[in-house]
Amino acid sequence: MYRKEIKVTDCTIRDGGLINKWQFSHDLVRTVYEAVNCSGVDYMELGYRASAKIFSPKEYGTWRFTRDQDVREIICNSEPKIKLGVMVDIGRVEEDDILPCSESPLDFIRVATYLKDVDKAIDLANHCHEKGYESFINIMAISTAPFFELEEAIRQIDSETEVVAVNIVDSFGGLWSESVHKLVEIFKTHLLRHETGFHAHNNQQLGFANTIEAIRKGANYLDATISGIGRGAGNCPLELLLSFLKNPQYSLEPVLQVIEDVFVDLRQEIEWGYLIPYMITGVLNEHPRTAIAWRQDPEKRDRYLDFFQKMTTPECYEIKN
């Protein structure tokens, strides 16, 4: 029943941190790590690696930087079954921030890029690969990418890097089944040497569904987060994805346990999941930042019609800027 080539990456801390500036305690991250490691998931992205010269540690929590020493404190000298890694943004990390893989507890690095910066992403991914890490490139905001330019970028990544997979990232939660099918077909057509991956967002309650559609078309690297935690409407829930995949390697039980131990309370503190403003940005294929700002204003947060009208009339300039 299951496809053995499929690998799951848990992004709970990295993507969840977009809500609270990565201010998760070591205890929380350790509990999540232990659950994910125990569940048999293949990869875990613990946070971003970023330069403390660019982001202030006073403002941002540990997992904006995810130093090697923080990772060691989480795994407590154990030998994880799961591969551990971080995400890096172009221009927000310096080469010195990345030690050789042999000196690090990390196994992989994922480079996040917009289509326009693919050349820089290739350089950074190659740098990570040369230092011994499994490397990946995630192409963000893909629901707005012109296909011609996308095809060229994918061919270039295919021939010029040694990444494990190139991931389709639906940053705006704007895709649905037919657009997912088309994108995975494009990736699989032009990626002759590398795998295709998929990272969903749930603005239109399609995060899990779109991940299923990516699987059906042959994507083998799949992202998810526990309880769907993530900026705005959140992500594909790990508990749904593991249930669907039917791979006996995966166990749902540690994930259910950590949801009841950690995520029920966490949801009382920080907000994520399907809400009308996020739906509206998803439907309009827009970045959710306007919806997130709207939800943070106590007087506006539930004024849905007002938000929709501002986003669909010339007034939208006011809200987007």
Place this chain on the structure above:
Amino acid sequence: MYRKEIKVTDCTIRDGGLINKWQFSHDLVRTVYEAVNCSGVDYMELGYRASAKIFSPKEYGTWRFTRDQDVREIICNSEPKIKLGVMVDIGRVEEDDILPCSESPLDFIRVATYLKDVDKAIDLANHCHEKGYESFINIMAISTAPFFELEEAIRQIDSETEVVAVNIVDSFGGLWSESVHKLVEIFKTHLLRHETGFHAHNNQQLGFANTIEAIRKGANYLDATISGIGRGAGNCPLELLLSFLKNPQYSLEPVLQVIEDVFVDLRQEIEWGYLIPYMITGVLNEHPRTAIAWRQDPEKRDRYLDFFQKMTTPECYEIKN
């Protein structure tokens, strides 16, 4: 871009009433009716029609019975654009409860049935048709229906009734894209005279996604509820469906307005939407009643692992009975 044959049925009050025994005030139902009527949606199912000899009006609210006089109080002698109707269950309504259509403010009646009771459903649908109503048959719990028996039932409905559509009802939220495709294909193969419809549940966050898949395969009668309200994990959200359909007949604005006016507060009073126990029954392709009972116990409601283990071991007998 849009398919003019597609008709949308709002089931907000009927399906939402499964949470609170249909104890919605006339004011609330009138507000919802006005929004749905104004949105351009084609059909609105206001509640169940049931016999007061079978259900006690002391225990159940107005919309368990949905008498013609209640409907008249809602529409206030106006002439609705939308077609209004009720759902009936086999054995829970008497012929005398249904006046001729010419004497009623209702336009349609939908007969809900399990596959085993299709013969009775045909009789009841024909009775409604003879009284002048548009009639429909909804086949519930379809994710457990043996295909051979289902095909026979559909052929029988096709030849023996004048229903407008036969609706696939995913009562357990157990379907996903490929099973939706297969079911719609079966319906369309054997329904030579009638339309195919689809009623989703959201246990696996696939309510909207499965509705899209039904559309892609040719289902033209689609059910949804405002804010996805409905028993357990709820339904396909009307706001998502209208946004997707792109039919200029439909307006999202009245739906957004009524969500902020009514449903934000209502959600503080009654629970619906994706939660882990509902997910577990969806994944296991089981009726959500065990999950609903679990959520109603204050000591158990967030003990997800315990629920999963009980549902997947011999102990499940204890929880199901």
